[in-house]
Amino acid sequence: MTLLVKLCTPTELISYEGCALALTLATFGHEVQLYLDAPVFGLLMQPESRLAGMIKSLDLYDMPPAWLPDDVFSGWLVGMVPEALASQLELVPETLNEHIFEQILTF
Amino acid sequence: MTIDAQSSMTPTAHTLTPLLLITADPSHPLAALALRYASAYLAANGDGGVNVNAANHSADPTANAAALQIFFYGDGAHTANRLRWQSAEQFDITKAWQQLAERYQLRLPVCVSTALSRGISDADNSQRHQLQGDNLAASFDLVGLGELAMMLQTDCRLLQF
Numbered sequence: 001m002t003l004l005v006k007l008c009t010p011t012e013l014i015s016y017e018g019c020a021l022a023l024t025l026a027t028f029g030h031e032v033q034l035y036l037d038a039p040v041f042g043l044l045m046q047p048e049s050r051l052a053g054m055i056k057s058l059d060l061y062d063m064p065p066a067w068l069p070d071d072v073f074s075g076w077l078v079g080m081v082p083e084a085l086a087s088q089l090e091l092v093p094e095t096l097n098e099h100i101f102e103q104i105l106t107f
Numbered sequence: 108m109t110i111d112a113q114s115s116m117t118p119t120a121h122t123l124t125p126l127l128l129i130t131a132d133p134s135h136p137l138a139a140l141a142l143r144y145a146s147a148y149l150a151a152n153g154d155g156g157v158n159v160n161a162a163n164h165s166a167d168p169t170a171n172a173a174a175l176q177i178f179f180y181g182d183g184a185h186t187a188n189r190l191r192w193q194s195a196e197q198f199d200i201t202k203a204w205q206q207l208a209e210r211y212q213l214r215l216p217v218c219v220s221t222a223l224s225r226g227i228s229d230a231d232n233s234q235r236h237q238l239q240g241d242n243l244a245a246s247f248d249l250v251g252l253g254e255l256a257m258m259l260q261t262d263c264r265l266l267q268f
Binding site: 001003013014017018020021024025027028029030102103105106107 | 128130180181182220221224252253255256257259260265266267
């Protein structure tokens with residue numbers, strides 16, 4: 001199944017659970033794309049947070065870099081976080097066909 | 108981007124088995140909507156209405172239990188807390204799920220890690236994690252997240268509530 005998992009809730013637990021779901025499904029062979037919305041940027045800025053740790057390891061799960069909103073704030077974030085984390089982030093494509101995803105999950 | 112569940116409120120003829128991923132807190136309107144969806148779907152199949160899976164179509168309501176899959180995750184795990192008190196005039200969604208499960212022999216799996224994070228545990232996990240007491244409501248089961256991944260391996264239509 002091809003899934004887009006959006007993390008939009010600025011709480012450590014909910015963002016962790018959304019990301020854990022994405023990584024688990026990827027482990028089972030599902031194609032999962034993460035989208036990190038601005039409310040979780042504060043957690044990404046904390047290097048010890050579980051979310052930051054999991055995003056750093058996306059390539060270990062054969063997952064593509066997580067998408068960020070296409071705005072100035074995202075560019076600022078990428079410049080502020082460590083390189084190991086920044087390398088796992090990219091801006092959401094300007095033209096995106098959402099129908100490529102069989103489902104969109106929001107946390 | 109919107110959740111696909113919004114466009115699938117009414118059970119209609121699908122060849123895919125619905126898999127309801129319930130992440131909403133029981134007080135959220137989506138939690139009630141998930142229950143209504145499941146009730147309508149199972150009733151329609153069991154009573155000869157919408158025939159979602161012809162192979163499972165039967166007058167026996169329990170014959171359609173396998174045609175609907177449920178998974179409680181995140182804040183949805185609160186639904187499985189038997190100690191969640193509320194005043195008498197409020198709708199008891201936990202009891203409603205239990206009644207639905209009993210009628211249709213429906214499984215109600217709950218992600219164990221999200222449940223434990225919210226103070227919801229069964230006897231086995233309480234013993235394993237040195238917790239005092241247990242509060243998992245009857246008919247609910249604590250399972251690993253891998254079970255959801257396995258459900259998704261089947262032909263299903265995933266709906267998040």
